[in-house]
Amino acid sequence: MALDAIKYYRSFEAGQTLIWSGDRMEFVASVVTGVATLSQVMEDGRTQTVGLLFPSDFVGRPGRDTAPYNVVATTDLLMCCFRKKPFEELMAKTPHIAQRLLEMTLDELDAAREWLLLLGRKTAREKIASLLAIVARRDASLKMLPAAGKLVIDLPLTREAMADYLGLTLETVSRQMSALKRDGVIELEGKRHVTIPNFDRLLEEAGDDTDGGMPG
Amino acid sequence: MALDAIKYYRSFEAGQTLIWSGDRMEFVASVVTGVATLSQVMEDGRTQTVGLLFPSDFVGRPGRDTAPYNVVATTDLLMCCFRKKPFEELMAKTPHIAQRLLEMTLDELDAAREWLLLLGRKTAREKIASLLAIVARRDASLKMLPAAGKLVIDLPLTREAMADYLGLTLETVSRQMSALKRDGVIELEGKRHVTIPNFDRLLEEAGDDTDGGMPG
DNA sequence: TCTGCATTTTGATCTGTGTCAAGGTGGGGA
DNA sequence: TCCCCACCTTGACACAGATCAAAATGCAGA
Numbered sequence: 001m002a003l004d005a006i007k008y009y010r011s012f013e014a015g016q017t018l019i020w021s022g023d024r025m026e027f028v029a030s031v032v033t034g035v036a037t038l039s040q041v042m043e044d045g046r047t048q049t050v051g052l053l054f055p056s057d058f059v060g061r062p063g064r065d066t067a068p069y070n071v072v073a074t075t076d077l078l079m080c081c082f083r084k085k086p087f088e089e090l091m092a093k094t095p096h097i098a099q100r101l102l103e104m105t106l107d108e109l110d111a112a113r114e115w116l117l118l119l120g121r122k123t124a125r126e127k128i129a130s131l132l133a134i135v136a137r138r139d140a141s142l143k144m145l146p147a148a149g150k151l152v153i154d155l156p157l158t159r160e161a162m163a164d165y166l167g168l169t170l171e172t173v174s175r176q177m178s179a180l181k182r183d184g185v186i187e188l189e190g191k192r193h194v195t196i197p198n199f200d201r202l203l204e205e206a207g208d209d210t211d212g213g214m215p216g
Numbered sequence: 217m218a219l220d221a222i223k224y225y226r227s228f229e230a231g232q233t234l235i236w237s238g239d240r241m242e243f244v245a246s247v248v249t250g251v252a253t254l255s256q257v258m259e260d261g262r263t264q265t266v267g268l269l270f271p272s273d274f275v276g277r278p279g280r281d282t283a284p285y286n287v288v289a290t291t292d293l294l295m296c297c298f299r300k301k302p303f304e305e306l307m308a309k310t311p312h313i314a315q316r317l318l319e320m321t322l323d324e325l326d327a328a329r330e331w332l333l334l335l336g337r338k339t340a341r342e343k344i345a346s347l348l349a350i351v352a353r354r355d356a357s358l359k360m361l362p363a364a365g366k367l368v369i370d371l372p373l374t375r376e377a378m379a380d381y382l383g384l385t386l387e388t389v390s391r392q393m394s395a396l397k398r399d400g401v402i403e404l405e406g407k408r409h410v411t412i413p414n415f416d417r418l419l420e421e422a423g424d425d426t427d428g429g430m431p432g
Numbered sequence: 433t434c435t436g437c438a439t440t441t442t443g444a445t446c447t448g449t450g451t452c453a454a455g456g457t458g459g460g461g462a
Numbered sequence: 463t464c465c466c467c468a469c470c471t472t473g474a475c476a477c478a479g480a481t482c483a484a485a486a487t488g489c490a491g492a
Contacts, residue, residue, distance in 0.1 A: 040333045043425050048336040050329035061322055068326065095311035102318040105325060106277055110284065112328040113266035117256045119335035120264040120383030124449065159470060167336030169450055174471055190458080191470065209259050340479065375440060388479055390441055406488080407440065 003097075006086040012073040019059075019071040027081040028060030034077030035139075035156035038069040039164060049165040051108070054138045058104055062088045075156045119167045122207055127166040128176045129205035132186065136196060151196040159191075180205070219313075222302040228289040235275075235287040243297040244276030250293030251355075251372035254285040255380060265381040267324070270354045274320055278304045291372045335383045338423055343382040344392045345421035348402065352412060367412040375407075396421070 009032070012018055018036065019025065031053050038051035038059075050069060053059060059071060062084070091097045118130050136153050155162075159177075163170040180186045185205055187195040196202050225248070228234055234252065235241065247269050254267035254275075266285060269275060275287060278300065307313045334346050352369050371378075375393075379386040396402045401421055403411040412418050 038329070040329070042333070042337065042423055046337040048333040050332045063319070069329070095314060098311065098314050098318055102314055102321060103279070105318060105321045109321060109325050109328060112325060112332065113254070113256070113285070115332060116266045116328065116335060117258070117264040119332060121258065121262040170470080171451080171472085172449055175449090178471070207258055207260075385480060386440080387442085387481080391479090394441070 003082065003087075003090065006090070007080055007082050010079050010081055012077045012079070014073055014075050014077075016073045016077075017070055018073060018077075018079070019067045019069075021067055021070050023067045025060055025065055025067050025084065027083055028058070028062060028087055029079045029081040030058045031055050032078040032080050034073060034075045036071055036073050036077055037157075037161060037165070038071055040069055047164045048167065049161065050112070052134070052138075052165065057108075058101070060084070062091055062101075074158070074161050124166075124168055124172050124176050125179065125205065126207040127168065128162070128173065128180060129185070129202055130208070131162060131166060132194060132196065133199075133202055133206050133208070136199065136202075149198075151199055153194050153196070155192045155194055219298065219303075219306065222306070223296055223298050226295050226297055228293045228295070230289055230291050230293075232289045232293075233286055234289060234293075234295070235283045235285075237283055237286050239283045241276055241281055241283050241300065243299055244274070244278060244303055245295045245297040246274045247271050248294040248296050250289060250291045252287055252289050252293055253373075253377065253381070254287055256285055263380045264383065265377065266328070268350070268354075268381065273324075274317070276300070278307055278317075290374070290377050340382075340384055340388050340392050341395065341421065342423040343384065344378075344389065344396060345401065345418055346424065347378060347382060348410060348412065349415075349418055349422050349424070352415065352418075365414075367415055369410050369412070371408045371410055 010029075012034075021041070033055055036053040036059075037049045038053070039047055039049045041047045053071075059079075060067075065084075091101070118127055122130065132153070135155060135157075136151055139153050139156065157165070159170045159173045162168075163173045166173065177186075177188070181188050184197070185201055187197065189195070226245075228250075237256070249271055252269040252275075253265045254269070255263055255265045257263045269287075275295075276283075281300075307317070334343055338346065348369070351371060351373075352367055355369050355372065373381070375386045375389045378384075379389045382389065393402070393404070397404050400413070401417055403413065405411070
């Protein structure tokens with residue numbers, strides 16, 4: 001593909017802010033490995049994460065030159081970047097790329113709208129369960145333990161990052177994680193390794209009406 | 217434009233649900249006059265509005281055939297519809313349309329992300345002020361009273377619809393409207409007519425860090 | 433003009449989550 | 463190996479907004 005000619009790679013460490021809101025954006029990019037967040041910060045410091053980027057997700061908007069959000073690596077991260085100018089030129093010449101980008105953007109819009117329901121109407125427990133379900137669906141490192149039907153995930157987020165995504169405080173996140181563990185919905189080894197013995201149970205806890213198409 | 221050949225109009229009354237989540241969608245459409253909402257409903261009835269559609273906004277996703285949300289007219293509404301099949305065919309042949317649609321979708325995504333911040337981190341008062349600011353920016357019926365610099369808007373939403381959009385109860389919406397009136401941020405004549413004597417003051421109340429480009 | 437009902441406002445109280453404050457815990461560096 | 467410090471958990475209490483309840487408003491239809 002012609003894109004190969006204008007791409008290059010950059011890597012970042014966990015915790016690093018790749019892009020500050022208001023920065024000039026000289027590239028668009030997609031995640032190769034790792035996880036990043038988009039976040040918005042109010043003047044008084046209140047922070048809301050408005051996007052979770054997993055491998056294959058796209059960042060940056062053709063035709064805009066300043067970043068509207070902070071982009072933060074929450075794990076070590078490898079990005080595939082395209083300088084914006086050549087990318088835009090290529091896009092103008094290649095309808096297929098614009099169409100693919102439209103599809104991806106519509107998917108992101110659906111995900112954002114799902115998240116609006118979560119932030120507006122779900123309880124803290126439902127929010128946590130929903131986040132775990134989303135990570136389980138998207139995290140490349142997920143493994144199904146075949147015999148037991150258990151699912152093991154590595155949370156790519158600190159408790160604080162979870163709180164910022166869920167519109168909660170980190171104390172509430174911690175308490176609800178403990179409660180889900182106490183109630184047998186999840187098992188914890190260390191702080192980041194989560195075992196889900198029964199995915200349907202998790203979805204019930206998340207308050208979702210559909211199963212959302214878990215792979216495997 | 218070729219689109220003219222395949223379009224037709226439909227009108228709906230305030231309160232009518234145009235499309236139920238799960239319905240087969242035989243058309244895509246854009247709003248001509250009036251206001252509609254997209255909403256998601258949980259099994260137990262909790263409702264979250266996930267989109268506000270003003271004139272010129274687009275509904276429907278090429279390439280998908282069931283509606284993911286309820287679409288409800290909150291005022292009398294005129295829609296300009298395109299049967300989906302011909303629209304898709306036209307889009308495949310006309311890169312310009314896909315590009316325009318991409319731009320509109322990216323704008324909607326930005327708006328949704330702004331809304332995530334509102335739902336996750338703003339107080340009830342800030343939420344109300346933000347909604348009033350959004351309506352003021354988009355409502356076609358807005359009039360600047362030139363001498364005083366006052367802004368008059370007609371709320372296209374009931375208190376309940378406001379609550380569903382803001383992730384609040386209707387009682388809280390009502391109380392905060394009263395509080396904003398008491399504090400001189402807004403003036404109310406009837407329930408729907410709102411005068412904003414000082415738009416900057418409203419934006420401060422909304423907790424936004426930018427003025428968001430008020431026209432006029 | 434009056435009536436009736438949906439919508440809105442206001443009041444009293446409850447509760448989930450935030451806030452403030454201590455402790456735990458565990459993994460990386462000396 | 464041990465220590466340190468960032469990260470996490472837990473506890474006590476406060477408060478914004480929800481819930482339950484009742485009264486007021488205002489518009490559509492007679």
